[in-house]
Amino acid sequence: MSNANPPRLAPADVERTPLTVRFCETDLMGIVHHGNYLRYFEVGRVAWFKARGATFDHWEGFQLPVVEARLRYRKPARFDDELVIETWVSERRGASVRFSYRILRGDEVLCEGDTLLACVGPGLQPRRFPDFLRRVLPDLPGS
Amino acid sequence: MSNANPPRLAPADVERTPLTVRFCETDLMGIVHHGNYLRYFEVGRVAWFKARGATFDHWEGFQLPVVEARLRYRKPARFDDELVIETWVSERRGASVRFSYRILRGDEVLCEGDTLLACVGPGLQPRRFPDFLRRVLPDLPGS
Amino acid sequence: MSNANPPRLAPADVERTPLTVRFCETDLMGIVHHGNYLRYFEVGRVAWFKARGATFDHWEGFQLPVVEARLRYRKPARFDDELVIETWVSERRGASVRFSYRILRGDEVLCEGDTLLACVGPGLQPRRFPDFLRRVLPDLPGS
Amino acid sequence: MSNANPPRLAPADVERTPLTVRFCETDLMGIVHHGNYLRYFEVGRVAWFKARGATFDHWEGFQLPVVEARLRYRKPARFDDELVIETWVSERRGASVRFSYRILRGDEVLCEGDTLLACVGPGLQPRRFPDFLRRVLPDLPGS
Numbered sequence: 001m002s003n004a005n006p007p008r009l010a011p012a013d014v015e016r017t018p019l020t021v022r023f024c025e026t027d028l029m030g031i032v033h034h035g036n037y038l039r040y041f042e043v044g045r046v047a048w049f050k051a052r053g054a055t056f057d058h059w060e061g062f063q064l065p066v067v068e069a070r071l072r073y074r075k076p077a078r079f080d081d082e083l084v085i086e087t088w089v090s091e092r093r094g095a096s097v098r099f100s101y102r103i104l105r106g107d108e109v110l111c112e113g114d115t116l117l118a119c120v121g122p123g124l125q126p127r128r129f130p131d132f133l134r135r136v137l138p139d140l141p142g143s
Numbered sequence: 144m145s146n147a148n149p150p151r152l153a154p155a156d157v158e159r160t161p162l163t164v165r166f167c168e169t170d171l172m173g174i175v176h177h178g179n180y181l182r183y184f185e186v187g188r189v190a191w192f193k194a195r196g197a198t199f200d201h202w203e204g205f206q207l208p209v210v211e212a213r214l215r216y217r218k219p220a221r222f223d224d225e226l227v228i229e230t231w232v233s234e235r236r237g238a239s240v241r242f243s244y245r246i247l248r249g250d251e252v253l254c255e256g257d258t259l260l261a262c263v264g265p266g267l268q269p270r271r272f273p274d275f276l277r278r279v280l281p282d283l284p285g286s
Numbered sequence: 287m288s289n290a291n292p293p294r295l296a297p298a299d300v301e302r303t304p305l306t307v308r309f310c311e312t313d314l315m316g317i318v319h320h321g322n323y324l325r326y327f328e329v330g331r332v333a334w335f336k337a338r339g340a341t342f343d344h345w346e347g348f349q350l351p352v353v354e355a356r357l358r359y360r361k362p363a364r365f366d367d368e369l370v371i372e373t374w375v376s377e378r379r380g381a382s383v384r385f386s387y388r389i390l391r392g393d394e395v396l397c398e399g400d401t402l403l404a405c406v407g408p409g410l411q412p413r414r415f416p417d418f419l420r421r422v423l424p425d426l427p428g429s
Numbered sequence: 430m431s432n433a434n435p436p437r438l439a440p441a442d443v444e445r446t447p448l449t450v451r452f453c454e455t456d457l458m459g460i461v462h463h464g465n466y467l468r469y470f471e472v473g474r475v476a477w478f479k480a481r482g483a484t485f486d487h488w489e490g491f492q493l494p495v496v497e498a499r500l501r502y503r504k505p506a507r508f509d510d511e512l513v514i515e516t517w518v519s520e521r522r523g524a525s526v527r528f529s530y531r532i533l534r535g536d537e538v539l540c541e542g543d544t545l546l547a548c549v550g551p552g553l554q555p556r557r558f559p560d561f562l563r564r565v566l567p568d569l570p571g572s
Contacts (some may be wrong), residue, residue, distance in 0.1 A: 212355070212356070
């Protein structure tokens with residue numbers, strides 16, 4: 001995985017979002033079903049945008065669908081665990097941005113991964129990020 | 144519950160939809176999480192409409208949100224169980240329709256319940272059913 | 287619905303749990319899918335138990351499956367809404383307990399309902415509540 | 430991605446599983462939420478095992494948790510789409526196996542990816558595959 005290590009980033013660049021595991025997120029193995037981590041990543045990504053003022057009320061005329069995802073599961077999370085989702089931007093281009101994530105329980109890394117999002121218009125064709133997003137997305141190598 | 148007993152209906156009025164329990168639908172009790180049965184009911188309801196020609200490509204200008212739901216859980220379903228969802232209309236009014244459901248594994252009834260759906264326009268105000276739906280919804284006491 | 291009105295209860299008896307709507311909880315109608323409210327109720331119920339010291343580490347030898355559920359949907363919740371789940375015990379018997387819920391956005395009631403839970407042993411046969419639960423469950427008419 | 434191209438495999442090695450998109454699997458963008466594709470992959474994987482006689486009734490003493498996942502989303506799936514999940518083994522080692530997947534709508538590839546599963550014992554330590562799995566898992570480079 002291309003996960004930049006978040007400690008290399010300034011703390012302000014990493015969003016830390018608490019999340020408590022729900023009962024319905026477990027499966028018969030007694031652990032969090034692996035499909036839920038993409039939902040946890042999304043919770044972290046939404047929090048990242050909100051904390052930087054990019055709220056969803058002027059989220060019009062474009063969409064940011066996920067076009068790639070990678071996950072590495074290190075240890076299982078369990079019911080009622082108190083987790084932290086770390087979210088940061090690890091790559092940025094003209095019409096796409098990669099977010100990286102770590103799911104932590106205390107000091108333990110349970111899961112890490114990234115998702116690539118494309119900026120598209122109403123017909124799903126690529127377009128540049130709208131201004132209010134360009135202001136919050138960091139300039140990174142590859143931008 | 145007001146569930147009309149489906150055997151009183153002509154067989155043609157009851158839609159029987161097979162469904163295999165997915166691994167991700169179980170929880171740490173080793174059984175299907177109770178929240179999934181509303182999704183199973185919805186699968187049955189969609190199949191009911193499709194089998195009567197009410198396909199979703201001309202599903203425009205109105206919506207059918209669920210405004211009430213009741214469920215009675217009798218026995219747990221488990222991973223990989225082959226279920227049948229029985230779906231029928233148990234009540235119909237000018238701008239609402241109640242569907243009733245039974246989830247079966249062989250002869251065993253695992254869950255039964257119903258959902259009331261309102262017909263609403265774009266601003267969520269009640270409206271009469273569009274013609275293509277009025278043609279497939281049965282005339283029932285209370286219609 | 288038999289929902290006791292929560293204001294009749296002492297404030298200490300009602301658990302108020304904040305919850306932010308996740309993107310993945312919406313559907314193509316642009317609102318929270320109705321199946322998710324049972325999951326929200328569960329979040330409120332888990333919080334109710336935890337706040338009263340009934341934590342899940344000594345949750346052994348019995349289970350509390352949901353055997354009945356009722357929901358009334360009043361107004362749709364939407365992506366990123368900040369909700370509050372109100373949870374309280376509305377009925378208690380020797381081997382079952384009913385929780386009631388209201389989902390609020392500010393002063394608006396979006397959804398209300400209840401779930402009946404049975405206390406069962408390993409073979410799913412009814413059993414009395416374990417002592418640590420009997421201590422936190424209130425004595426109510428019907429107990 | 431390391432996806433071997435399934436046409437290089439004998440047709441018997443690829444499991445093709447039909448799946449109809451459920452309403453509850455869409456999100457407010459009007460498309461299938463990206464988190465659901467890991468659940469679709471799982472449906473394909475379970476069908477792969479079952480078609481080869483590795484049923485889940487003697488699935489005891491070991492587990493196959495997902496330890497890595499990769500997804501590439503090419504085109505969105507929509508409500509009521511009739512999809513096919515293609516599933517095959519693309520890599521096999523002593524205590525792990527990689528499954529690859531393609532989600533198709535007719536001839537269009539909507540999503541492709543893979544998941545790496547580890548064979549572990551009750552304490553989550555790696556162990557060899559049980560005999561009944563070793564018989565169905567193909568010998569591949571890297572085995």
